[in-house]
Amino acid sequence: MSVTAAKGFTAAGITAGIKESGSPDLALVVNTGPRRSAAGVFTSNRVKAAPVLWSEQVLKSGEVTAVVLNSGGANACTGPKGFQDTHATAEKVADVLGTGAGEVAVCSTGLIGVLLPMDKLLPGVEAAAGQLSEHGGEKAAIAIKTTDTVHKTSVVTRDGWTVGGMAKGAGMLAPGLATMLVVITTDADLETEALDRALRAATRVTFDRVDSDGCMSTNDTVLLLSSGSSGVTPEYDAFAEAVRTVCDDLGQQLIRDAEGASKDIKVEVVNAATEDEAVQVGRTIARNNLLKCAIHGEDPNWGRVLSAIGTTDAAFEPDRLNVAINGVWVCKNGGVGEDRELVDMRYREVHIVADLAAGDAAATIWTNDLTADYVHENSAYSS
Amino acid sequence: MSVTAAKGFTAAGITAGIKESGSPDLALVVNTGPRRSAAGVFTSNRVKAAPVLWSEQVLKSGEVTAVVLNSGGANACTGPKGFQDTHATAEKVADVLGTGAGEVAVCSTGLIGVLLPMDKLLPGVEAAAGQLSEHGGEKAAIAIKTTDTVHKTSVVTRDGWTVGGMAKGAGMLAPGLATMLVVITTDADLETEALDRALRAATRVTFDRVDSDGCMSTNDTVLLLSSGSSGVTPEYDAFAEAVRTVCDDLGQQLIRDAEGASKDIKVEVVNAATEDEAVQVGRTIARNNLLKCAIHGEDPNWGRVLSAIGTTDAAFEPDRLNVAINGVWVCKNGGVGEDRELVDMRYREVHIVADLAAGDAAATIWTNDLTADYVHENSAYSS
Numbered sequence: 001m002s003v004t005a006a007k008g009f010t011a012a013g014i015t016a017g018i019k020e021s022g023s024p025d026l027a028l029v030v031n032t033g034p035r036r037s038a039a040g041v042f043t044s045n046r047v048k049a050a051p052v053l054w055s056e057q058v059l060k061s062g063e064v065t066a067v068v069l070n071s072g073g074a075n076a077c078t079g080p081k082g083f084q085d086t087h088a089t090a091e092k093v094a095d096v097l098g099t100g101a102g103e104v105a106v107c108s109t110g111l112i113g114v115l116l117p118m119d120k121l122l123p124g125v126e127a128a129a130g131q132l133s134e135h136g137g138e139k140a141a142i143a144i145k146t147t148d149t150v151h152k153t154s155v156v157t158r159d160g161w162t163v164g165g166m167a168k169g170a171g172m173l174a175p176g177l178a179t180m181l182v183v184i185t186t187d188a189d190l191e192t193e194a195l196d197r198a199l200r201a202a203t204r205v206t207f208d209r210v211d212s213d214g215c216m217s218t219n220d221t222v223l224l225l226s227s228g229s230s231g232v233t234p235e236y237d238a239f240a241e242a243v244r245t246v247c248d249d250l251g252q253q254l255i256r257d258a259e260g261a262s263k264d265i266k267v268e269v270v271n272a273a274t275e276d277e278a279v280q281v282g283r284t285i286a287r288n289n290l291l292k293c294a295i296h297g298e299d300p301n302w303g304r305v306l307s308a309i310g311t312t313d314a315a316f317e318p319d320r321l322n323v324a325i326n327g328v329w330v331c332k333n334g335g336v337g338e339d340r341e342l343v344d345m346r347y348r349e350v351h352i353v354a355d356l357a358a359g360d361a362a363a364t365i366w367t368n369d370l371t372a373d374y375v376h377e378n379s380a381y382s383s
Numbered sequence: 384m385s386v387t388a389a390k391g392f393t394a395a396g397i398t399a400g401i402k403e404s405g406s407p408d409l410a411l412v413v414n415t416g417p418r419r420s421a422a423g424v425f426t427s428n429r430v431k432a433a434p435v436l437w438s439e440q441v442l443k444s445g446e447v448t449a450v451v452l453n454s455g456g457a458n459a460c461t462g463p464k465g466f467q468d469t470h471a472t473a474e475k476v477a478d479v480l481g482t483g484a485g486e487v488a489v490c491s492t493g494l495i496g497v498l499l500p501m502d503k504l505l506p507g508v509e510a511a512a513g514q515l516s517e518h519g520g521e522k523a524a525i526a527i528k529t530t531d532t533v534h535k536t537s538v539v540t541r542d543g544w545t546v547g548g549m550a551k552g553a554g555m556l557a558p559g560l561a562t563m564l565v566v567i568t569t570d571a572d573l574e575t576e577a578l579d580r581a582l583r584a585a586t587r588v589t590f591d592r593v594d595s596d597g598c599m600s601t602n603d604t605v606l607l608l609s610s611g612s613s614g615v616t617p618e619y620d621a622f623a624e625a626v627r628t629v630c631d632d633l634g635q636q637l638i639r640d641a642e643g644a645s646k647d648i649k650v651e652v653v654n655a656a657t658e659d660e661a662v663q664v665g666r667t668i669a670r671n672n673l674l675k676c677a678i679h680g681e682d683p684n685w686g687r688v689l690s691a692i693g694t695t696d697a698a699f700e701p702d703r704l705n706v707a708i709n710g711v712w713v714c715k716n717g718g719v720g721e722d723r724e725l726v727d728m729r730y731r732e733v734h735i736v737a738d739l740a741a742g743d744a745a746a747t748i749w750t751n752d753l754t755a756d757y758v759h760e761n762s763a764y765s766s
Binding site: 044045046047048074076077078079081082111112113114115213214215216217218287288289290293294296297299301302303304306307308309310311312316318319321331333334335336370371372374375376377378379380 | 459461495673686692699754761
């Protein structure tokens with residue numbers, strides 16, 4: 001159902017020939033209205049891909065009629081020519097849809113530093129426009145895959161209105177990895193300001209806390225479009241909850257499909273002095289390569305959790321730290337706790353709790369283990 | 384030659400039985416004087432091992448008579464009992480040497496969160512003391528190995544005086560990894576203040592810029608001891624240069640022996656606005672897992688260099704960045720530069736230059752590639 005679960009949207013996903021493999025590589029999502037409000041959140045990387053620079057400008061108007069997304073090339077670090085290509089892509093979409101290029105957001109994903117094959121992409125836009133359908137959401141979700149092994153969609157339906165979306169990628173937003181692209185649509189009748197507020201609130205506690213490998217992409221984009229075609233204007237809180245639910249679901253799907261991963265690791269930091277410190281500590285634990293290797297080896301090596309915590313400037317006393325792995329408090333008061341042999345790590349999900357004993361704030365960061373498959377996949381990516 | 388290359392030092396390395404493997408695991412280095420000045424630099428991790436907490440106190444006096452080092456256990460996160468064990472170890476050394484425990488530095492390396500087998504360690508101290516020799520430096524260097532495949536020593540001799548040292552570990556100091564322990568000795572006749580100044584100046588540009596996997600240890604320790612037995616007091620600059628040369632040599636040996644690595648990567652940041660920013664950018668590039676995988680695959684994926692630079696707050700304009708890999712400027716002005724096919728990556732050393740075009744400061748960080756062997760070694764370490 002994806003981006004066409006909500007009324008007022010059509011979509012398509014086709015093979016334009018950008019990827020040498022012949023897999024689908026071009027998606028188009030169109031808001032048929034009546035409303036065309038939109039909000040966006042973009043990578044915080046200072047090296048931004050051309051489509052990010054373009055779409056940031058488009059979103060300033062608060063209105064988006066269409067989103068065109070390609071896999072097979074990130075169009076990042078491609079200079080003035082790359083930006084011209086993004087512009088030309090938006091113009092082409094505007095042309096075939098009879099709208100203005102200033103209402104067309106562009107997203108790209110793939111290898112950095114390579115120009116897009118515009119001789120394939122522009123005809124692809126026409127082909128995609130010819131296949132736009134109220135049932136095209138699934139195909140669009142498939143066309144934006146790169147190293148994804150499955151396409152990712154999510155839908156929640158409430159009292160007369162719907163929020164649905166699609167995502168690709170294996171990581172995170174800000175910082176973000178391997179290009180995470182997300183388009184969420186709704187037929188709830190809401191203005192840009194409410195969309196923007198709900199989207200930022202949702203990404204802050206979902207995509208922003210998914211940190212597969214600590215690497216931030218040049219292309220990460222999350223868009224939320226409203227067609228208003230349900231005619232229902234929900235309470236803000238109900239809408240925000242629905243958006244958060246979709247973002248959370250898509251974020252979990254990203255983690256479960258992360259490159260080469262064999263474990264999904266939930267790092268829960270509790271009793272921190274502030275939420276910011278909880279996030280900082282969670283992210284630091286989530287990025288510790290030695291710990292990620294240990295989890296891969298099903299080794300409850302809590303010393304690596306403590307040594308990671310020790311590199312942060314969060315409030316804590318070393319001799320009051322507690323760590324649980326899968327429910328066993330293997331570290332108590334900074335030292336040896338319950339028997340580590342009690343920890344059962346056979347399952348894909350691993351739950352680490354780090355208790356800072358410094359306050360009452362908490363945050364959860366999701367990450368993956370570090371595996372030989374991750375190394376293999378990422379050492380061969382561009383060759 | 385190691386720590387006994389300089390006159391006025393004896394050393395020993397023995398098997399105390401701390402390691403189950405039966406490999407050497409206890410080293411003793413003794414300063415026979417006449418001078419006993421000493422300086423130390425320790426991990427900046429806030430979770431510090433018991434021997435670090437102990438040795439930091441010992442070094443405050445500026446005098447060290449002996450250093451006892453064990454592999455086979457880090458004695459970190461071991462609570463009050465762990466600290467008592469370190470204290471008892473120092474007392475034992477003091478006892479057999481006829482000195483005070485307050486002049487005995489202690490270093491430990493191995494798994495975090497496990498108490499040391501004191502019933503083996505204390506008799507080991509006696510055995511080591513019985514084997515102290517002016518030729519014992521090599522054996523001491525062997526006894527501090529953990530996952531090291533070779534022992535590391537370095538010596539420079541100047542006009543009538545010598546600086547020599549030994550190191551173990553596969554990474555860095557501050558932040559530091561996998562426990563880096565270094566003991567450097569000299570017979571140059573210098574007071575604590577000069578030793579401290581020379582040691583800090585040297586570690587800042589050597590060990591501090593070796594960043595194998597971004598993980599900071601709880602145990603990292605670098606000590607510099609002077610016996611003064613040459614009777615020569617060199618100019619400070621000449622002495623500082625000798626210490627820096629030994630630290631640089633040992634740091635290079637650490638990188639070349641890093642766990643599972645197949646490439647040594649020199650990340651040179653040039654034309655930065657400040658040296659601090661050059662270090663920040665270099666470290667960020669050096670810690671990017673995607674890039675480290677690409678280098679492993681001999682793939683000159685410069686986009687991953689740019690996306691890493693983009694996550695820093697250093698001064699630069701994205702469209703003025705240049706990147707060279709092994710002498711080929713694959714990225715110019717933030718976009719595609721020379722043909723990446725020209726890059727020859729067959730050899731172990733890889734040289735990345737990141738030109739920020741923002742000033743005239745520079746810094747070099749050394750790191751390694753990320754390999755399946757690294758994952759294997761660190762997923763099986765404690766099991």
